[in-house]
Amino acid sequence: MLLKAFAEIPARKRIGIIAVILGIISIFAGNPNDNVNTKVNLKELSLISPDQISEIGVSELADWIIKGKFDYRLIDLRNEEDFVKYRIPSSENIQVTSLLKSDLSRNNKILLYSDNDITSSQGWFLLKSNNYKSVNIIKGGIDSWKNEVLFPKCTCGENPTIEEQHKHNKLAEISKFFGGELQTYIAADNTEKVKMPELKAPATITLKKTTGKKKREGC
Amino acid sequence: MTAPLFKFGYFNDEVSLIVAFVIGIFFGLVLEKGGFGSARMLAAQFYFTDMRVFKVMFTAIVTAMIGLFYFSWVGVLDLSLVYFGETFLLPQLLGGLILGVGFVIGGYCPGTSAVAISTGRIDAIFYALGGMFGIFVFGEMFPYITDFFYSTAMGKINLPELLDINYGLIMLVVILMAIGGFTAAEWAEKLMANKQSKARG
Numbered sequence: 001m002l003l004k005a006f007a008e009i010p011a012r013k014r015i016g017i018i019a020v021i022l023g024i025i026s027i028f029a030g031n032p033n034d035n036v037n038t039k040v041n042l043k044e045l046s047l048i049s050p051d052q053i054s055e056i057g058v059s060e061l062a063d064w065i066i067k068g069k070f071d072y073r074l075i076d077l078r079n080e081e082d083f084v085k086y087r088i089p090s091s092e093n094i095q096v097t098s099l100l101k102s103d104l105s106r107n108n109k110i111l112l113y114s115d116n117d118i119t120s121s122q123g124w125f126l127l128k129s130n131n132y133k134s135v136n137i138i139k140g141g142i143d144s145w146k147n148e149v150l151f152p153k154c155t156c157g158e159n160p161t162i163e164e165q166h167k168h169n170k171l172a173e174i175s176k177f178f179g180g181e182l183q184t185y186i187a188a189d190n191t192e193k194v195k196m197p198e199l200k201a202p203a204t205i206t207l208k209k210t211t212g213k214k215k216r217e218g219c
Numbered sequence: 220m221t222a223p224l225f226k227f228g229y230f231n232d233e234v235s236l237i238v239a240f241v242i243g244i245f246f247g248l249v250l251e252k253g254g255f256g257s258a259r260m261l262a263a264q265f266y267f268t269d270m271r272v273f274k275v276m277f278t279a280i281v282t283a284m285i286g287l288f289y290f291s292w293v294g295v296l297d298l299s300l301v302y303f304g305e306t307f308l309l310p311q312l313l314g315g316l317i318l319g320v321g322f323v324i325g326g327y328c329p330g331t332s333a334v335a336i337s338t339g340r341i342d343a344i345f346y347a348l349g350g351m352f353g354i355f356v357f358g359e360m361f362p363y364i365t366d367f368f369y370s371t372a373m374g375k376i377n378l379p380e381l382l383d384i385n386y387g388l389i390m391l392v393v394i395l396m397a398i399g400g401f402t403a404a405e406w407a408e409k410l411m412a413n414k415q416s417k418a419r420g
Contacts, residue, residue: 016398022285023394026387031379032291032298105300107228131221133228 045129053124055139056111062149062174065089072109075099077119078142088113088138088145089178096123106132113138113145150180222296247334256334258326258342265323268411270404281397284390308371325349 083093172182253275263269290296335343
């Protein structure tokens with residue numbers, strides 16, 4: 001009866017009525033952006049083995065930064081205070097709680113680091129369960145960066161071989177690039193005198209971002 | 220499969236160009252069929268003589284709005300990934316004003332001028348050339364207007380967030396606005412038609 005009456009109304013008015021009804025329903029439908037509750041594919045996640053979680057070493061990251069390879073987004077998950085004090089060049093500060101609200105795209109190559117691997121793993125899980133394709137963890141986080149890139153220890157003895165000398169020079173150059181210094185043993189004293197690392201603000205390297213050819217969208 | 224397909228990495232940059240090309244063809248076709256390729260038809264909107272373009276446009280807005288909302292609601296679309304630009308209140312007000320003046324004088328907006336060029340309209344070719352010259356002038360002027368260009372920045376914000384009200388309520392208001400607008404447009408069309416027939420005697 002009602003349907004018959006509805007069918008008799010002119011088509012344009014019918015469309016109008018349907019639009020209004022959909023509008024009224026939408027008031028009770030909630031916020032479409034609210035994606036706090038997400039469906040996690042438990043099977044898929046549980047089947048991921050540790051070697052599939054791609055970890056990236058700090059020396060590899062340092063290499064990328066030096067070579068100007070910026071096809072990724074480096075995310076610092078620590079708090080703002082620590083981030084302001086020192087950060088890996090080219091990183092941006094997003095905390096785990098706001099990770100999903102950030103402007104990270106699902107097709108971005110994302111590298112996560114923190115001062116502990118648990119926070120990074122937490123971030124990895126959050127992003128991965130929200131269908132982010134390429135999520136990677138910087139192994140050892142900021143501590144590894146400090147110990148292996150900024151203030152690496154030279155393990156070569158008094159008479160280093162050419163190979164050791166080469167490695168030594170490379171380490172020294174890398175740490176210098178990032179404003180750090182190679183830590184050497186002073187053999188004369190026969191005691192280990194390691195200069196206490198002092199973290200400075202990152203050397204002002206202006207990094208040209210080439211992350212995913214940012215397109216201007218819209219008309 | 221969840222949309223937007225490109226942002227979820229279902230296809231790469233190269234394929235996205237092909238997708239854009241195909242969608243562009245259909246978009247142009249629909250614009251031309253809707254009367255958007257004619258400067259007279261577009262300018263008629265401002266004189267209330269034929270409101271077809273207004274009706275097509277507003278219908279498209281409402282359809283897209285309802286579609287996006289419900290697709291997102293049932294979970295086949297992540298609305299947070301659908302692009303919209305940042306708001307710079309004053310520069311955009313001024314820009315909109317300039318665009319509107321250009322629109323009513325020239326009879327096209329940038330997109331519709333491209334549609335009109337494809338049907339061989341000479342006025343549209345000149346319109347587009349003028350647009351390109353305008354872009355050049357703007358580029359040259361940019362160092363002097365940078366401050367204004369970035370002023371009154373509000374970031375990425377939409378009405379429900381700004382007013383802190385329900386998404387659905389905004390939708391209902393826009394739908395009612397559209398229906399009201401269509402009714403008013405048809406009333407204005409009749410009024411103008413009467414006026415014109417009287418003027419002709």
